[in-house]
Amino acid sequence: MNIYAIRVIYKYEMLRAWKTILQSFASPVISTVLYFVVFGAAIGSRIEQVEGVSYGAFIVPGLIMLALLTHSIANASFGIFFPKFTGTIYELLSAPISFFEIMVGYVGAAATKSFIIGLIILGTAGFFVPLEIAHPVWMFVFLILTCISFSLFGFIIGLWAIDFEKLQLIPLLVITPLVFLGGSFYTIDMLPPAWQTVTLFNPVVYLISGFRWSFFEVSDVSVWISLGMVLTFLLVCLVTVWWMFKSGYRLKQ
Amino acid sequence: MQTIVSISNLSKTYATGFRALNDVSLDIARGEILALLGPNGAGKTTLISIICGIVNASSGTVIVDGHNNVSDYRAARALIGLVPQELTLGAFDTVWNTLSFSRGLFGKKPNPAYLEQLLKDLSLWDKKDNLLMTLSGGMKRRVLIGKALSHQPSILFLDEPTAGVDVELRKDMWALVRRLRESGVTIILTTHYIEEAEEIADRVGVIHKGELLVVDDKLALMHKLGKRQLVIELEQAVDSIPATLSAWSLELSTDHMHLTYTYDPRNPEKGVANLLSAISDAGLLLKDVETSQSSLEDIFIDLVHAKS
Structure with a gap:
């Protein structure tokens, strides 16, 4: 195992976040505060409790997931795309380092940044709504697994993208709609029966449901199904990254 | 001749159908300076890229000091340093950080004393805290050499090292290459400049349209074909x-x-x-x-x- 390589990649990526600290950490907090003001205070005060939870508190897990997903993908995809764009990727490809070590460095740093953002948002939410976490261990399990799996997904996008437009394509056109329609601001029960069925094809539903259960013991699907879906997604991403490095897809061809 | 890099029947056809290398075989001797000459698109950079692991070969094998560069890539790559043709550097890193990064990538523990000496040898020590984007083209070229040498490789590939540099820097580079050879480093350089090969190479290979036309001792080649x-x-x-x-x-x-x-x-x-x-x-x-x-x-x- 090339520990020094993992260390320098991780350090380099974390340093990049530190250099842009306002963009990396302050920006998601401001966005979340705005969501709380609009949905929690302005609209939420007119909505009754959802499954026994105040609406302001109900949307906290969804908002955290929204930030985690978008930032995990953005951090990891940009982290590996930028060396491709500038040409400095030659160093990674010619170094005695495996795909797994490259992945651990980049995805580890992206997941760490997302994890920190998740905790900051959680802390910020505490200023707006009273929060109780029923299952803190499960909460951390979902938090960490989501950070890692969506950072991996972002890493794949960064490897796949050949220009800045493609880098933004999937996060904007696929991820954002899936998160908004994945139950961030409502439960599936609130939808008409036909849309409830359609929603079950949205993988983000399982993430938010499991994460919300860890807070309030309220969920759309079983927590085990949620966990299984996250782990399956993680595995699919791992295999995809392995294949991309093995075949050299858009890297060594 | 003790071989340090052995290339056998190497071919590369890109996805576009372009055949960049056609059944190239070549042995590189330990400690020599080999110059690969060839016009644009001859296949020089593709050959180097395959040896270094940046491009996958379509067929053929590369053995680096006894290690297959695919199945035993860690051992093979650890021996190699590469200076690319383009000035591919991040803009916002400092000179010191980018060299430290390169050394770490190759699995070497930090060695500030070595990096300091390296930067002094490259006349970059006073620029160690400068951002890369503030450096001149010649300095960036030297930073790339520093990055390639940061892990103390036994084999150094220089892809068009003096393309676009002034005469003074070119002579500095030649002096550096000679010093490296004296320290035991095997050097393979590609170049457009015939006088560069004539000046510093021990052997010369000529590549054209993906084929290695000839490889021989520089003087023997001039004697035989001149x-x-x-x-x-x-x-x-x-x-x-x-x-x-x-x-x-x-x-x-x-x-x-x-x-x-x-x-x-x-x-x-x-x-x-x-x-x-x-x-x-x-x-x-x-x-x-x-x-x-x-x-x-x-x-x-x-x-x-x-x-x-």
Whole structure:
């Protein structure tokens, strides 16, 4: 195992976040505060409790997931795309380092940044709504697994993208709609029966449901199904990254 | 010759269908400086990229000091340093950080004393805290060399190292290459500049359209493929070459004052002394003689044109 390589990649990526600290950490907090003001205070005060939870508190897990997903993908995809764009990727490809070590460095740093953002948002939410976490261990399990799996997904996008437009394509056109329609601001029960069925094809539903259960013991699907879906997604991403490095897809061809 | 890099039947066809390398085989000796010459698109960079692991080969094998560069890539790559053709550097890193990053990537623990000496050797020590985007092109080129040397490689690939650099820096680079060779580093450089190969290489290979046309000792190559010419200036113009000199394949200039003789110095019967004697016997008076030898550039052009 090339520990020094993992260390320098991780350090380099974390340093990049530190250099842009306002963009990396302050920006998601401001966005979340705005969501709380609009949905929690302005609209939420007119909505009754959802499954026994105040609406302001109900949307906290969804908002955290929204930030985690978008930032995990953005951090990891940009982290590996930028060396491709500038040409400095030659160093990674010619170094005695495996795909797994490259992945651990980049995805580890992206997941760490997302994890920190998740905790900051959680802390910020505490200023707006009273929060109780029923299952803190499960909460951390979902938090960490989501950070890692969506950072991996972002890493794949960064490897796949050949220009800045493609880098933004999937996060904007696929991820954002899936998160908004994945139950961030409502439960599936609130939808008409036909849309409830359609929603079950949205993988983000399982993430938010499991994460919300860890807070309030309220969920759309079983927590085990949620966990299984996250782990399956993680595995699919791992295999995809392995294949991309093995075949050299858009890297060594 | 003790081989440090052995390339066997290497071919590469890109997804576009372009065949960049065609069955290239080459052995590189430990401690030598090998110059790969070739026009644009000849396959030089593809060859280097495959050896270093940046591009997958379509077929063939590369063995680096006994290690297959695919199945035993860690050991193979650890021995290699690469200076790419383009000035591919991040903009917002400092010189020191980018060298530390490169060293770490190759699995070497931090060694500030070595990096300090390296930066001093490259005249970059006073720039160690500067952002890369503030450096001149020549300095960026030296940073790339520093990055390639940061993990103390045994083999250094220099892809067009002096492309676009001024004469002074080019000579500095040549001096650096010689110093590295003296320290035991094997150096493979690609270049457009024939004089670069002529100046510093031990052996020269010529690549054209993905094929290795020739690889040989630089002097042997110039000796084998190079031409020597003797230009004889006569005291008086002659109408034609005397029949007694017909065996020498002389050429008469348009002013009828000069005879040009292209010869092989290894053939004593057709040597210069015998020719001069024959000219004297034919009754011609000499005013002056001048010899010339074809350069590596002439050889390169002849080879490439012959192949085309």
